[in-house]
Amino acid sequence: AQSVAQPEDQVNVAEGNPLTVKCTYSVSGNPYLFWYVQYPNRGLQFLLKYITGDNLVKGSYGFEAEFNKSQTSFHLKKPSALVSDSALYFCAVRDNAGNMLTFGGGTRLMVKP
Amino acid sequence: DVKVTQSSRYLVKRTGEKVFLECVQDMDHENMFWYRQDPGLGLRLIYFSYDVKMKEKGDIPEGYSVSREKKERFSLILESASTNQTSMYLCASSLSDVRTEAFFGQGTRLTVV
Numbered sequence: 730a731q732s733v734a735q736p737e738d739q740v741n742v743a744e745g746n747p748l749t750v751k752c753t754y755s756v757s758g759n760p761y762l763f764w765y766v767q768y769p770n771r772g773l774q775f776l777l778k779y780i781t782g783d784n785l786v787k788g789s790y791g792f793e794a795e796f797n798k799s800q801t802s803f804h805l806k807k808p809s810a811l812v813s814d815s816a817l818y819f820c821a822v823r824d825n826a827g828n829m830l831t832f833g834g835g836t837r838l839m840v841k842p
Numbered sequence: 843d844v845k846v847t848q849s850s851r852y853l854v855k856r857t858g859e860k861v862f863l864e865c866v867q868d869m870d871h872e873n874m875f876w877y878r879q880d881p882g883l884g885l886r887l888i889y890f891s892y893d894v895k896m897k898e899k900g901d902i903p904e905g906y907s908v909s910r911e912k913k914e915r916f917s918l919i920l921e922s923a924s925t926n927q928t929s930m931y932l933c934a935s936s937l938s939d940v941r942t943e944a945f946f947g948q949g950t951r952l953t954v955v
Contacts, residue, residue, distance in 0.1 A: 771949065772946035772948045830875065830936070832885040834882065834883060
C-alpha cells in the first residue's frame, strides 16, 4: 500500500526567508508526486507535480519541489516566503499501478511579517 | 476553466438522517473521489470511482455508500448519519492517466447533531 508522511504539523518562517515543507513517500512502483495548497474554508489547489525527468520541479506562486529517489522525499520549497503563503499544504502520491491518490496529513505553514 | 462543484458548502443534519452529498465535474474526467478531511488526520479516501457505475472502497468506507450513474456526477451517501461523521467532505476528479493532477471542489462542511 502506498503512503505519504508529512513529519511537521506546522512550519513557522519569517517573511522573506526561505521555506521548506517536508514530505516522504512509500510506493511499490514509480511514484507520481503532487503538492496541493488549501486556504481557509476552501478546496485544495494544485501547486506542482513530479512525473519524471528533472528532480527539481517548478510550480505556481514561486514554489518548487525537489524529488530525491534515494531518500524517497519530495520537499516543497520557496526561496522567499510571503505572508500570503500561510496556508495548509498537502503532499500526495500515486503509483503507476493504479488511480488511488493518497495524501499526507498536511502541514500548516505560518509566515510572519 | 475546470470546475468541480459540490452542491452545498454547509449542511446541518440530524442523527439518523440519510444524507446525500452531490458532486459534479465538467471536465469529462473518468475518475472521481470522495475524501474526508479532519484536523490532524489529513485527507482520507472514502470511495473512488473510475467509471460510470464502477467504484472502489477507500480507507474509510464504513457508514458511507456512493453512486455514479452519470460520468459527471458522483454522490456520497450517509445511510444513517452519526455525530462522528461531522467533518469536511471534499470531492475531486481526474483523468484516468495517473500522471495527471486531481481537481477539487470547494468542500462541504457537514455537521451532524
